Amino acid sequence: MQRSILRRAGALLASLALVGGLAACAESQREFDAGGEGTEGGTFVFAASSDPVMLDPAMASDGETFRVARQIFEGLVSTVPGTTELAPLLATEWSSSDDGLSHSFTLREGVTFHDGTPFDADAVCANFERWYNWTGINQSDNITYYYGKLFRGYKGDETALYESCSAESPTQVTINLTSPFAAFVQAMTLPAFSMQSPTALEQHNADDTAGTEDDPRFSEYATAHPTGTGPFRFGSWERDQQVTLERYDEYWGEKAIISQAIIRTISDPTARTQELQQGSIDGYDLVAPADLQPLQDAGFQIQNRPAFNILYLALNQNTPEMKDVRVRRAIAHAIDKDALISQTLPEGTLPATQFMPEMVNGYAEDVTTYDYDPDRARALLAEAGQEDLTIRLAYPTGVSRPYMPTPEDTFVAIQSQLEAVGITIEPVAAQWSPDYLDMVQGEAGQGARDAHFLGWTGDYNDPDNFVGTFFGQQGYEFGFDNPELFDALREARGLPTAEEQIPAYQEINRTIAEFVPGVPLAHPAPSLAFSENVQGYVASPVQDEVWNTVSITE
Numbered sequence: 001m002q003r004s005i006l007r008r009a010g011a012l013l014a015s016l017a018l019v020g021g022l023a024a025c026a027e028s029q030r031e032f033d034a035g036g037e038g039t040e041g042g043t044f045v046f047a048a049s050s051d052p053v054m055l056d057p058a059m060a061s062d063g064e065t066f067r068v069a070r071q072i073f074e075g076l077v078s079t080v081p082g083t084t085e086l087a088p089l090l091a092t093e094w095s096s097s098d099d100g101l102s103h104s105f106t107l108r109e110g111v112t113f114h115d116g117t118p119f120d121a122d123a124v125c126a127n128f129e130r131w132y133n134w135t136g137i138n139q140s141d142n143i144t145y146y147y148g149k150l151f152r153g154y155k156g157d158e159t160a161l162y163e164s165c166s167a168e169s170p171t172q173v174t175i176n177l178t179s180p181f182a183a184f185v186q187a188m189t190l191p192a193f194s195m196q197s198p199t200a201l202e203q204h205n206a207d208d209t210a211g212t213e214d215d216p217r218f219s220e221y222a223t224a225h226p227t228g229t230g231p232f233r234f235g236s237w238e239r240d241q242q243v244t245l246e247r248y249d250e251y252w253g254e255k256a257i258i259s260q261a262i263i264r265t266i267s268d269p270t271a272r273t274q275e276l277q278q279g280s281i282d283g284y285d286l287v288a289p290a291d292l293q294p295l296q297d298a299g300f301q302i303q304n305r306p307a308f309n310i311l312y313l314a315l316n317q318n319t320p321e322m323k324d325v326r327v328r329r330a331i332a333h334a335i336d337k338d339a340l341i342s343q344t345l346p347e348g349t350l351p352a353t354q355f356m357p358e359m360v361n362g363y364a365e366d367v368t369t370y371d372y373d374p375d376r377a378r379a380l381l382a383e384a385g386q387e388d389l390t391i392r393l394a395y396p397t398g399v400s401r402p403y404m405p406t407p408e409d410t411f412v413a414i415q416s417q418l419e420a421v422g423i424t425i426e427p428v429a430a431q432w433s434p435d436y437l438d439m440v441q442g443e444a445g446q447g448a449r450d451a452h453f454l455g456w457t458g459d460y461n462d463p464d465n466f467v468g469t470f471f472g473q474q475g476y477e478f479g480f481d482n483p484e485l486f487d488a489l490r491e492a493r494g495l496p497t498a499e500e501q502i503p504a505y506q507e508i509n510r511t512i513a514e515f516v517p518g519v520p521l522a523h524p525a526p527s528l529a530f531s532e533n534v535q536g537y538v539a540s541p542v543q544d545e546v547w548n549t550v551s552i553t554e
Contacts (some may be wrong), residue, residue, distance in 0.1 A: 042552040043260040044534070047272045047284035049400050051240050051265045056206060056222035057191040058131060059138075061145035063402070063457070063543060066191040068243050068263055070546055072114075073194035073228030076105055076124070077185060081538040081549075084308065084359065084461040086185065090119060090195055090229065100180030100496030101163075107171045111252045113197035114233040121167035126198040128165045128175060130207070138207060143217055146192035146459075149469075150181075180496035183462035189544065190459050200227035231256045231548035240265055256548040257536070269400050276300065276529055282552065283530035283537065286400040289346045292527055301530040304348045307523040308541030310355055310466065311345075311403040311455040313414065314518040318446040318479030321389060328516040330380035331391075331451070332370035334421040335414060341522055344409040348525035354509045355467050357523045361498050362463035362505025367513035377421040390424040394440060394452035399432035402526035402543075403455030410453055428452075446476045451518075458542060463505040464493045471517060478517045485511060 048064045057069035078089040091105040111119040131147045133155050141148055153160035163176040177184065187193065201207070204221035221227075226234050231251045235244035242264045247256040264281060266272045272284040273291050277298070287295070287302070296302050315322045315331065322328060337351040353369050356362070381387055395411040396404075404410055415425045428449050430436040439445030440452045454477070459465050464472070472489045474481045488511065492504035528539060536549040 040257055040551075041259045043262060044258045044283075044547060044550050044552060045262045045264060045281045047264050047266040047275060047281045049265075049269070049272075049286055050267055052237075052243065054217045054222040055226040055234065055237070055243075056196070056217065056219070057194050058127075058147065058196065059143050059217045059222065060192060066543065067545075068245070069191040069194060069226075069228075070230070070544065071232040071245050071261060072226055072230045072234055073191060073196065074230050075190070075194045076107075076188045079189055079460075079540065079542060079544045081544075082306070082540060084458075084541055086189070094185055096185065098496070100182060100184075101177050102174055103177075103184055104172070104174040107173060108252065109171055111229055112250065113195075113200070113229050114227050114248060115197050115200050117197045117199040117227075118170075119195060119229055120170040121173035122170075123195060123198055124173045125165035125167050126201075127193075127195055128162065130198075130201065132160070132162050134207070146190055150187055180494055182493075182496055182498050182501055183460065183464065186460040186462050189542070194228060197227035200225055231546065232261055235260070251548075254548055257551040258547070261547055261550075267398070269405070273529075276531065279531070282534050283528060285526065285528050286402060286405050287346075287527040287529045288400070288405055289344065289527075290406075291529075292346065295529050299532055301532060301534065303528045303530070303537070303539045304346065304525040305402070305528065305539040305543070306541035307348065307350060307525045308357055308359070309403040309455060309457040309523055309526075310352055310357065311410075311453070311521045311524055312352070312355060312518045313451055313521060314440070314454055314478055315451050315516070316446065316449060316477075316479045317517070318476070319450045321386060321391075322450055322479075324384045324386070325516055326380045326384040327386055327389065328518075329370060330377040330384070330386075330421070331418065331423075332516060332519045333373045333377040333380065334418050334423070335519055335521070336372040336417055337521055338372075339417070340410070340413045343413050344406055345522055345524045346405065346527045350523045350525075352520035352522050354513060355470055355518075355520050356463060356509070357458070360458065360461055360463055360466060362467075362492075362502050362509065364506040364509040367510050369513070370516075370519075374421050381422065387422060388424070389422070390426060391418065391450045392426045392428050392448070393418075394428040394430065394436070394449040396432040396436040396453070397429050399436075401455060402457050403522075403524050404453060405524070405526070407453060414453075441475075441477050443476055446479060460542060463501065463508075464489070467505070467508060467512060468493055471512060480517060482515065485515065 050064050052065040052068050053060055053062055057073055074089050076091040078087045080087045090108055092108055093106040096103045113119060134144060138144060139154055151161040161177050161181060163178045166174045204225040206219055206221035208219060231248055232245035233248045235246045237243045242262050245261040247259045269288045275281045292302055315328050317323050341349045354367050381389060396407045419425055430439055439448050440454060468489050471485055473486055488508050492501055495501045533553040535551045
């Protein structure tokens with residue numbers, strides 16, 4: 001059963017997340033006193049690796065925008081802290097019809113948005129109708145990525161998954177779909193589907209491109225008036241400097257202990273470490289592996305976020321050499337994943353055998369694996385007539401990602417392993433955004449590289465969120481056309497229950513392993529660092545980290 005599977009995964013992740021003083025029970029962190037430990041008030045300063053794109057989560061797909069959004073906004077459902085298990089949030093209960101076409105929610109009473117607008121069933125329907133009725137540029141993948149991908153279309157599209165929203169009463173709402181989507185409720189944990197004040201959206205022209213360089217992401221609403229129901233409300237935003245959030249004292253749930261949260265933008269990982277050491281910040285994400293032990297030795301707290309991600313080497317079948325599966329298998333056999341992990345990735349990282357972590361429903365224990373075997377790699381290259389193979393290997397610069405904290409080190413490690421079996425490597429380096437992403441995912445870059453590094457952090461416990469994202473349709477990143485695989489993924493996604501999906505996705509993972517579109521490398525455990533006076537921060541595998549439980553001691 002899905003529920004028992006999720007509980008087992010949640011128990012494992014919770015045990016990983018609860019590390020040292022930081023991981024004290026969230027409930028106990030709310031019980032502060034005036035004696036110093038967990039004193040109410042104060043400011044929590046957290047360093048992010050980049051600025052948010054903007055602050056309307058419905059138009060976001062990046063982690064730094066979502067980090068801020070999770071403090072301001074809330075969705076119908078959430079996750080148990082430290083796990084991927086579903087938990088009530090703005091909805092207290094939910095149920096799904098047997099055919100998977102209707103999902104009903106009982107809403108929490110007495111909740112208001114930060115502008116005083118009541119949260120009720122009409123507000124839920126207003127948000128769903130907003131997404132469904134987007135037109136023109138608002139339908140672009142780079143603007144409304146998650147709605148477009150998960151709901152597969154907008155008003156007027158035959159493929160659109162959303163059909164209607166029915167407000168039976170102020171506290172009862174039903175979402176009706178045109179076809180089953182077994183992970184619909186799990187998807188509602190995404191910040192992209194947070195509830196936003198209908199009043200504020202209209203008042204501040206959230207969907208109006210006028211005066212915003214034809215980009216609604218930079219509307220007055222998205223840059224200065226984001227309005228949710230969360231424990232913090234928007235204070236101010238100094239572009240490329242910091243976002244300031246204020247405690248929302250009318251919050252319906254456990255009110256924040258701190259009175260203010262500041263998210264500073266510090267792109268350089270060395271600078272983030274130095275700021276923590278100097279006391280200018282209280283914590284930061286994406287700690288470089290080389291900094292972990294020195295920080296621990298100096299008394300700082302380290303938390304490893306449970307690994308719910310995948311780092312992979314993509315093999316671009318738009319280039320002739322990569323069309324041969326023998327070459328792709330040779331590259332897989334040439335890679336020593338254990339050495340890669342020990343040399344470049346954080347402690348707690350696990351080697352990968354497939355393109356999803358083990359706790360995701362549909363993981364298959366019996367996929368074909370390509371153990372480190374340089375002799376077998378050389379033999380396969382010879383069999384393919386590629387003894388003198390040259391690969392243009394691309395990697396990003398100037399960035400740290402949860403699945404790849406030090407891209408240059410990852411590149412160097414894999415470069416040496418591939419060269420050891422006779423493959424010549426031509427480095428292709430590019431700045432992360434937009435150059436690298438455009439090169440590895442866009443049409444213009446399909447002939448610029450033979451292989452590249454990329455990864456993914458899961459949004460929720462759903463196999464389609466991993467393998468469906470990568471291989472659900474023909475695309476530029478991997479460059480292959482495999483109708484059988486595409487059909488299998490589409491059919492699996494449309495099954496009405498997780499129980500029916502599990503064997504389907506297990507077979508899909510076996511197929512992917514035989515096909516070798518790329519090499520799944522590792523499931524890194526991203527690390528966070530905090531000063532010794534921070535309490536109550538519980539790391540989440542899906543980065544669902546809300547700071548109302550955080551406190552700062554004297």
